[in-house]
Amino acid sequence: MLDEEARKINEYFFFKHADNRPFITIKIASSKDGKSHDAKGSTTWITSEDSRNDVQLLRAEHDVILTGGNTVRNDNPRMNARVNFPVNQPKKILLSSQKIWDMNFHFFKNADFEITNETDLSKIMRSSFLKESNSIMVEAGPKLVNAFLKNRLCDRLVIYKSQVEIGNDGVNWFENDNVLDKYGFKIKSNYTIGPDIKMVLENG
Template identity: 25%
Template sequence: MINAGVSRVVVALADPDPKVAGQGIDRLRAAGIDVEVGCRADDVARQLAPYLHHRSTGRPFVVLKLASTLDGRTAGPDGTSQWITGDAARTDAHRLRADSDAILVGAGTVRADNPALTVRLPESERSTDDTEPLRVVLGAAPADAALQPCLEVSGDLGVILDDLGARGVLQLMVEGGATVAKAFHEAGLVDRYVLYMAPAIFGGDDALSLFSGKGAPTLGDLWRGRIVDVARVGDDLRLEIEA
């Protein structure tokens, strides 16, 4: 741009990567080019959230994917859960998988559902450059599990995120059950919640909930997030929530 004689450059965000540290902007300004920083910064920051988060923390951006009925249930009293949401919502969730570098589930989910955790998209959305996300199991996966080969991890979730970040994972999609969801939530490690909600109701107390264990004891102890996007996906709703 300097050699081309550009007089003005508009930049949404400065790259937080310490290897860069705004050097490009400084070079442009030193060459007498007018550089405006911050144009539509919020919009761009949302699009680049995984990259920005990884560069500033060294950890992947954690997306917790959830699916439930209107009354917050994920499975019936008998454990059946396939499928609460419709085809369009499930396809949309596969797009979320495709955007992620790794997918994490708990060993309990592997034993109960034996998921392959592959990306399955319509032919029109596939590319020859597509690669499958790294499959991560919190705990030990059976040797004959459909998601093999996979990376088995255990211990402190923060340490696990540090390791995944060092492996170059920018976005981690957590698809585990209620126990894994609660563990990441209570540790404050979820950066974005993506909830697919079906217009259906189990009713009663026996169906399984989004999060396991005891919840907040009083209204004042509720965790409250901020809805950043709402969309209709087929017959279901997709809510994106951040802290």
């Protein structure tokens, strides 16, 4: 029992040493009808404050946060762990072919970060920047999220689903309705956070 609890507490550590790459969590915020955002690129919050507070705890669990250039440009996110207890802030990786960035973007402030134009996601997972990292959390748009899924580089998928519907003008998170079944994801937990639903799925 104690051994099982120890492995659960240190699951990222054990995974890294068994699989030679960090444990990868993908987090998305989805509308009720499975959209990421509307086609106009609106940055209005989809999910509730309760869900956004829960995301802070999720970030605090991970060693690294990874995102793409469009997310930084369009949303100007901080992507740090804003929690009420001491925490080592996650390092950050920005995947982008853009070489020069304005360091006034929130993403870069007070952060240990790396910008890479590497397109081979498996190589990124084995990069020297991640050598000491046991876990990585991907917070990105549909294109990058689906690239991770297609490359089988997702161990846990966390979906915060709101009651808001965006409609036909919205951008789908996934290519089709059964994509998660296709990649072998199973629901591990499913519960409400405020008005939203938090669903945790794991691969296999």
